[in-house]
Amino acid sequence: MGQRYRYTLGTQVYNFKNLAQVMAKATPHRSGDRLAGVIAQSAQERAVAQMTLADIPLKAFLNEALIAYEDDEITRLIMDDHDANAFMAIAHLTVGDFRNWLLSDFATSSVLASVRQGITPEMAAAVSKIMRNQDLILIAKKCHVTSAFRNTIGLPGHLSTRLQPNHPTDDINGIAACILDGLLYGNGDAVIGINPATDNVAQAIKLMTLMDEVIQKYEIPTQSCVLTHVTNTIECIEAGAPVDLVFQSIGGTEATNSSFGFSLNTLAEAQDAALSLKRGTVGNNVMYFETGQGSSLSANAHHGLDQQTCETRAYAVARKFNPLLVNTVVGFIGPEYLFDGKEITRAGLEDHFCAKLLGIPMGCDVCYTNHAEADQNDMDNLLTLLGVAGCSFVMGIPGSDDIMLNYQTTSFHDALYVRRVLGSRPAPEFEKWLTNMNIMKNSSDVTLSHSLPAAFAKPLDALAGGRS
Numbered sequence: 001m002g003q004r005y006r007y008t009l010g011t012q013v014y015n016f017k018n019l020a021q022v023m024a025k026a027t028p029h030r031s032g033d034r035l036a037g038v039i040a041q042s043a044q045e046r047a048v049a050q051m052t053l054a055d056i057p058l059k060a061f062l063n064e065a066l067i068a069y070e071d072d073e074i075t076r077l078i079m080d081d082h083d084a085n086a087f088m089a090i091a092h093l094t095v096g097d098f099r100n101w102l103l104s105d106f107a108t109s110s111v112l113a114s115v116r117q118g119i120t121p122e123m124a125a126a127v128s129k130i131m132r133n134q135d136l137i138l139i140a141k142k143c144h145v146t147s148a149f150r151n152t153i154g155l156p157g158h159l160s161t162r163l164q165p166n167h168p169t170d171d172i173n174g175i176a177a178c179i180l181d182g183l184l185y186g187n188g189d190a191v192i193g194i195n196p197a198t199d200n201v202a203q204a205i206k207l208m209t210l211m212d213e214v215i216q217k218y219e220i221p222t223q224s225c226v227l228t229h230v231t232n233t234i235e236c237i238e239a240g241a242p243v244d245l246v247f248q249s250i251g252g253t254e255a256t257n258s259s260f261g262f263s264l265n266t267l268a269e270a271q272d273a274a275l276s277l278k279r280g281t282v283g284n285n286v287m288y289f290e291t292g293q294g295s296s297l298s299a300n301a302h303h304g305l306d307q308q309t310c311e312t313r314a315y316a317v318a319r320k321f322n323p324l325l326v327n328t329v330v331g332f333i334g335p336e337y338l339f340d341g342k343e344i345t346r347a348g349l350e351d352h353f354c355a356k357l358l359g360i361p362m363g364c365d366v367c368y369t370n371h372a373e374a375d376q377n378d379m380d381n382l383l384t385l386l387g388v389a390g391c392s393f394v395m396g397i398p399g400s401d402d403i404m405l406n407y408q409t410t411s412f413h414d415a416l417y418v419r420r421v422l423g424s425r426p427a428p429e430f431e432k433w434l435t436n437m438n439i440m441k442n443s444s445d446v447t448l449s450h451s452l453p454a455a456f457a458k459p460l461d462a463l464a465g466g467r468s
């Protein structure tokens with residue numbers, strides 16, 4: 001096996017024991033791979049691994065599973081769902097040729113869509129490892145992936161936002177005020193999604209009901225989600241709760257997902273339950289997944305793979321269930337896995353590229369923890385790069401400070417910034433609602449109204465006067 005992955009540089013011969021080791025050592029530096037002991041030992045070894053990887057035929061990824069087929073249901077999913085017909089157009093390429101083909105004018109948006117089911121996550125991860133940031137941005141921008149529930153997300157030239165009204169005690173008034181604040185800044189078309197401080201079925205139903213009442217009262221073309229465990233959401237549906245989307249954090253190995261407490265069968269059960277409610281109006285994408293590099297390593301379930309390859313394998317799970325949204329929470333895991341702004345930026349671009357190449361409606365929580373070597377300027381840079389790359393959605397939180405989860409992300413104002421500098425618009429159905437409600441007075445240049453919309457002014461006046 002070592003002879004298959006050999007590279008001679010001058011008088012030195014480099015041998016890599018298997019495809020997984022080539023992949024890991026070819027990965028740009030990050031602290032999680034160092035922690036796992038799979039990182040290249042020098043810049044020279046990394047460059048050699050990248051050159052070795054570039055010469056490997058794409059077909060090799062169909063013949064050498066990184067985790068044994070018998071041991072892992074994600075490997076079985078990847079292999080069993082591979083579309084050989086879609087793969088034919090790129091079957092003759094090496095990883096290096098694949099990079100050049102993706103960058104060529106021949107690889108248009110429609111051509112990329114036609115081959116996506118023939119691309120495995122490992123192929124996407126491999127080609128990303130030999131790309132510069134601008135390559136990741138250019139190709140991702142060509143990958144058009146749309147999804148729909150009560151509005152349409154991912155159309156070219158559009159950027160949606162998840163309105164994230166988290167509260168440290170799940171106070172209903174605090175959450176409601178945050179929702180109103182976000183809507184007035186034009187946020188919330190991807191989803192109004194709450195991370196509950198108290199995570200159980202009764203609390204989830206309470207929060208779902210609140211969001212459903214707001215959406216119904218103001219006829220907002222958006223969807224809600226409580227980010228509770230998938231089995232809790234199944235119980236909520238059985239109890240008759242107004243569930244729009246089913247949430248679950250997912251990983252790229254069976255062992256990772258077992259540590260999260262679910263299997264592929266669990267997700268299938270939840271998807272069927274949500275579809276049975278028929279709550280979508282313009283589409284039926286009912287799943288919302290979150291991912292992030294390092295989750296398999298932190299669960300001691302990475303099988304010796306680098307964290308970016310594990311992350312990309314998670315997109316096979318997402319692709320199976322036709323999600324409305326997939327969100328890489330890129331900097332949330334902390335500096336043990338992504339040390340600083342440079343590593344977070346690179347990871348965010350890799351995740352977005354690989355997901356879009358595979359046909360996943362990827363957004364990004366542009367974020368960092370307070371002990372990472374990063375600051376808001378790093379987030380401004382990544383937000384702008386992702387906007388250029390055609391990212392489907394980002395987060396919206398008051399002041400960019402999530403006081404429940406204790407991390408820093410993007411604010412309602414940040415979404416306005418990127419929409420204005422790049423000309424990105426909200427989801428079409430939501431944009432029409434913003435205009436009709438007089439929240440946005442000029443949607444073409446994302447100009448907000450200066451006065452409180454009448455529909456919101458009346459109940460707020462009543463609250464101010466002590467009337468219900």
